[in-house]
């Protein structure tokens with residue numbers, strides 16, 4: 001294969017991106033949100049969440065771009081676009097879907113709608129808002145872990 005070192009570099013960037021990204025989502029889902037739910041002062045809870053989320057969202061946006069660009073490069077390098085037409089590559093579809101969901105949430109929905117909406121809900125009923133937030137993170141984490149299984153040969 002020509003310029004194999006570019007492929008190796010793209011794969012390394014992809015894996016580093018995935019490790020930081022999914023590791024972050026796992027931390028938020030299993031440690032951060034459950035800890036926030038235990039804070040009884042509802043104002044403190046929201047304030048702390050907004051401070052932490054601001055930094056995390058910036059980092060995740062950067063990592064999302066890295067992962068998407070390196071993934072695109074790898075498909076193009078391998079001329080593997082036809083994988084999208086093959087069922088056994090279900091994990092490639094899921095990978096792209098997970099990436100698309102995060103991209104939509106982080107770059108469009110969060111700044112335009114979600115940030116404001118979540119704050120409103122948290123002021124109205126903090127317990128319900130944080131329970132919803134937790135559920136959404138659990139769904140995204142589960143889908144992401146499924147991608148990792150699929151990318152390593154797991155078939156149903």
Ligand code: HEM
Nearest residue numbers: 015018067068071072074075095096098099144147148151
């Ligand atoms: C548009 C987004 C993405 C594209 C185009 C893409 C594309 C690719 C490609 C082409 C490969 C190499 C497959 C092979 O060597 O046969 C790969 C590997 C991989 N991708 Fe993605 N990917 C994307 C997003 C994601 C996301 C969101 C995740 C995690 C949830 C992910 C996790 C992985 C993993 C774990 C591997 C295997 C890496 C290894 O062990 O070497 N990818 N991806």
